[in-house]
Amino acid sequence: MYSSVMTADLSGVQARVIRVEADVNDGLPVFDMVGYLASAVKEARERVRIAVRNAGIRFPAKRITVNLSPANLRKEGTSFDLSIAISLLNAFGYLADEFVKDTMFIGELGLDGSVRGVKGVLAMIQEGIAQGIHRFVVPEINACEGAFLEGIEVYGVLCLEETIQFLKGDICKEPIRLSYESCSREQSYDVDFSEMKGCSEMKRAAEIAVSGRHNLLMVGPPGTGKTMLARRLPTIMPQMSMEESLSVTRLYSISGLLDEKNPVMTIRPFRAPHHTLTPTALTGGGRIPVPGEISLASEGILFLDELPEFDKDTLEVLRQPLEEHRVSVSRVGYSYDYPANCMFVAAMNPCRCGFYPDRDRCHCTISQIQRYISRISQPLLDRMDLCVQTQMPKIQPEHEKTESSAQIRQRVERAVAIQKERYQKEPISYNYQLSGERLEHYCALGSSEQKYMEELFMGQAHSMRGIARILRVARTIADMQGSEKIKEDHLTEAVYFRSMSREYWG
Numbered sequence: 303m304y305s306s307v308m309t310a311d312l313s314g315v316q317a318r319v320i321r322v323e324a325d326v327n328d329g330l331p332v333f334d335m336v337g338y339l340a341s342a343v344k345e346a347r348e349r350v351r352i353a354v355r356n357a358g359i360r361f362p363a364k365r366i367t368v369n370l371s372p373a374n375l376r377k378e379g380t381s382f383d384l385s386i387a388i389s390l391l392n393a394f395g396y397l398a399d400e401f402v403k404d405t406m407f408i409g410e411l412g413l414d415g416s417v418r419g420v421k422g423v424l425a426m427i428q429e430g431i432a433q434g435i436h437r438f439v440v441p442e443i444n445a446c447e448g449a450f451l452e453g454i455e456v457y458g459v460l461c462l463e464e465t466i467q468f469l470k471g472d473i474c475k476e477p478i479r480l481s482y483e484s485c486s487r488e489q490s491y492d493v494d495f496s497e498m499k500g501c502s503e504m505k506r507a508a509e510i511a512v513s514g515r516h517n518l519l520m521v522g523p524p525g526t527g528k529t530m531l532a533r534r535l536p537t538i539m540p541q542m543s544m545e546e547s548l549s550v551t552r553l554y555s556i557s558g559l560l561d562e563k564n565p566v567m568t569i570r571p572f573r574a575p576h577h578t579l580t581p582t583a584l585t586g587g588g589r590i591p592v593p594g595e596i597s598l599a600s601e602g603i604l605f606l607d608e609l610p611e612f613d614k615d616t617l618e619v620l621r622q623p624l625e626e627h628r629v630s631v632s633r634v635g636y637s638y639d640y641p642a643n644c645m646f647v648a649a650m651n652p653c654r655c656g657f658y659p660d661r662d663r664c665h666c667t668i669s670q671i672q673r674y675i676s677r678i679s680q681p682l683l684d685r686m687d688l689c690v691q692t693q694m695p696k697i698q699p700e701h702e703k704t705e706s707s708a709q710i711r712q713r714v715e716r717a718v719a720i721q722k723e724r725y726q727k728e729p730i731s732y733n734y735q736l737s738g739e740r741l742e743h744y745c746a747l748g749s750s751e752q753k754y755m756e757e758l759f760m761g762q763a764h765s766m767r768g769i770a771r772i773l774r775v776a777r778t779i780a781d782m783q784g785s786e787k788i789k790e791d792h793l794t795e796a797v798y799f800r801s802m803s804r805e806y807w808g
Contacts, residue, residue: 305392305399308406308435309385310426311377314591314631314638315556317422317429319406321371322382324389329365335386337370340378346411350387353411357463359396366390378590381420384409384439387462388469401469405437406430408444415462419443424548424555427451439465446565447555449478482544482566489569491537496706498534500695501527507690507799509710512538513717514733514778516771517624517646517685519609521806522692524656528649532605535647536570537707539602540715546601549641553593553600571602573644577611581619586640587631596623599644609650610677617682620646624685627735648686650678652806659805675806687734687771689803717781733778737770745773751790758797772796 305324310317333347347368355361368386370377385407391397408426409417419441427438427448436454440447445458455477459465467473498505504520508531511518520528542550550567554560560567575583575595586594596604606612623629623642631638653671657663666674722731728740736744747755759769773788775796780788 303393303395305389305402307385307389307392307402308430308433309382309408310406310429311379311381312422312425312556313375313636315425315553315593315597315640317425318375319429319433319435320375320377320382320385322385322389323369323371324386324393325367325369326362326364326390326393331363331365333366333368335368335370337368337373338376339370340376342380343370343377343382346380346383346386349383349411349413350390352413353383353415353462354387354390356413357415357461357466359391359394359466362394366393379420380410380418381408381422381426383411384417384462384465387411388465391466397466397469404435405439406435407439407465409439409441409459411462417441417459417461417465421558422556423447424560425552427454427456428548428552439468443562445478446480446562447551447560449480450482450566480565482547482568489564491569491707493534494537494707495534495710496704498527498530499704501531501692504528504531504690504692505705505710507688508535509538509714510775510778510782510799511535511645511647511688513714513782514687514721514774515645516687516734516775516778518648519683519686519689519803520647520649520692521652521689521803523660523694524651526692526694528692529605529607532574532603532607532647532649533572534707535603535605535645536572538710538714539570540711540718542568542570542601550601553597553641557593557598559598571599571644572605573599573603574605574607577606577608577613579612579616581613581616584616585619585623585629585631585642586638587633591631591633591636591638593640594629596620596642596644597629597640600641602644604644604646606646606648609648610674612677614677614679617677618679621681621685646685650675678807680807683803683807684765684767686803687775688799689801690799691802691805713782716784717778720781720784721778733774733781736774736777741770741773745777745788747788747793751788751793754790754793768800772800775799 303326307322309320309322311320335347351361388407392402410420412418423440423444424447438456442458442460445456448456457475458478468475547568554567573595582588584594586597624646627643629640629642652658653666654674655664655666658671725731776788776792779792779795
């Protein structure tokens with residue numbers, strides 16, 4: 303007999319719908335699997351055989367052939383096990399065609415028949431929906447990943463025996479359903495800007511950076527609140543939309559970073575990898591390509607603390623992703639595109655001891671200081687929109703209140719709303735995405751402002767890329783103040799935050 307059921311697998315951050323075909327005929331007892339399979343998929347033959355037997359079903363001595371179509375695509379992973387078992391049981395006659403019709407099966411099988419979790423279930427369900435499938439049988443541990451998508455039925459199963467009983471109608475199971483709003487309420491930040499005293503200039507730079515999604519570099523001695531501020535940046539970013547949340551959740555599902563308690567990412571991600579990070583871990587890839595830290599920070603913050611301590615090769619691979627907001631990973635026969643739509647924030651000391659230019663405390667020589675900061679190349683430095691020099695915070699009077707994250711977030715949301723309204727007919731949403739003709743159109747300057755920028759460029763203080771970044775930041779400052787046009791004071795503040803790095807890099 304012939305049988306066919308649907309499943310899916312992953313290729314980078316994309317899912318592919320795979321058809322599992324099984325043919326059972328008389329002949330010498332053999333179990334063949336074909337379809338350009340990796341070792342983990344070929345091993346499914348033994349997992350499925352033993353799992354079916356332990357589910358109480360006799361495995362017949364027949365000539366069995368299983369094909370995973372399309373056969374020209376290499377299949378990786380263990381997500382095919384459950385679909386192979388169901389296809390075989392359908393071909394054996396244990397399950398009727400109507401039980402498996404228009405249903406996608408995803409899951410790994412244990413030898414005891416248990417259905418174990420796999421990565422990327424959300425991406426697979428989304429691809430199944432795109433192909434017209436609306437019924438999904440997945441591992442119980444992964445069932446919540448797609449349960450908040452509308453118009454579909456997701457059923458979680460614990461073992462193969464339970465799956466068979468459910469498909470036959472011997473037991474009744476309700477589809478898993480979750481409310482996106484309830485998931486949003488359950489997740490919150492455990493830090494707040496009200497915990498930061500003083501640091502007004504740092505907070506101003508942070509608010510500008512978040513309002514336009516600009517990259518931020520903080521330079522200063524240890525203990526000035528650089529890391530503390532960075533960890534609070536997600537708390538002043540606007541709440542993620544459903545579309546943004548789905549995009550981030552999909553990446554975390556593919557990376558296996560979701561859990562049953564938090565099946566949906568509703569708060570902005572904050573990734574702060576250690577300085578021993580490798581280039582592959584940062585950008586993604588590997589033997590079986592997976593998203594890197596810059597992709598996992600999408601729609602949130604990628605924070606590199608102690609920036610000069612990172613390997614120079616690791617930092618240099620950031621240059622293209624920060625410009626194009628995506629990562630392209632090429633392998634022999636394959637090419638993967640990962641998103642890199644994050645806000646990049648970095649912190650560093652001005653020298654190895656950390657106290658330059660305070661010569662009472664810093665005893666580094668000029669050559670030592672130059673050698674330390676030269677680990678940050680000029681091209682990478684050119685991609686930082688704002689640079690702020692941090693100072694030891696002053697003691698704040700007890701009666702003086704510090705703004706909370708909610709108060710700052712209200713101002714940020716107003717600036718973001720202005721940008722989204724302005725760019726509603728454009729394929730962009732934030733000022734940091736302005737380039738080319740859009741930059742000229744939306745950052746048009748008056749005569750005095752134009753003269754100011756010409757003098758700045760003629761003085762060779764900034765490159766063309768630097769001028770473009772100054773205009774984007776000035777556009778954001780104007781939006782924060784509710785100004786339709788960019789004025790000279792907006793440009794001056796943007797130049798100020800852009801020029802602070804010159805004290806160290808010349």
